[in-house]
Amino acid sequence: MIEIANLSKSYNKGTVKAVDALNLTVNNGEIFGFLGPNGAGKTTTIKMMVGLLKPDSGSVIINGYSITDDPLAVKKSISFVPDSPEVYEKLTGIEYLNFMGDVYSVPAELRSERLTYLLDLFSLSDAVGDLIQSYSHGMRQKIVLIGAMLHEPDLFILDEPMVGLDPRSSNNLKNYMREHCKEGKTVFFSTHILEVAEKLCDRIGIIHQGRLIACGTMEDLKELAANRETLENIFLELTE
Secondary structure, eight states: OOOEEEEEEEEEETEEEEEEEEEEEEEETOOEEEEEOTTSSSSHHHHHHTSSSSSSEEEEEHHHHHHHHHHHHHHHHHHEEEEOOOOOOBBBBBHHHHHHHHHHTOOHHHHHHHHHHHHHHHHHHGGGTTGGGGOOOOHHHHHHHEEEEEOOEEEEEETTEEEEOOHHHHHHHHHHHHHHTTOEEEEEEOOHHHHHHHHSSSEEEETTEEEEEEEEEHHHHTTTTOOOHHHHHHHHHHHH
């Protein structure tokens, strides 16, 4: 469960308000889509959620733990995939995945079982022995996703996770996200692909100029906009 209260972050000595008094609750078992125009505050919010940025004020509580007061407890229960993932290029794919397995203390037998499944899911089994520096952008996205899935966290936090994925891998990721949430776990992800958010998410939040301007199911959002046919129409109207 995610509980965000009065979360704010400014840049340039307070002259640019990236996130402005954000309040948001995301429940267990939910796929939550976090949408907004470029520069709206999505990535800044996510970085505060995972402890990469310190908020000016407010709080983030994840699974009962404060990211400010107890960051390790939070990080043990989450996985974060940024919009531009950095990986150790001099490692092979399997070395990177074993490193991630060690970080999260995934037992060897369970690790092997999960890796076999995940590598097959993302069609990366044949390349896992190669150096990551030889990988394409899409392959790097896949290896980072697999590393994030390896310990089956209570909460996935994903920033534009489908960028660079081929259609089959993108579809497999969406199916995995849904199955993950059926187990009572949670997915929080940002995306510019509004069709994906409309079909996949249980609820959607829209942030604009640092403020949450809408939040709810598709039916809830349709009540807020005159042009109610699609999420794209709703999004364009609300962020005009």
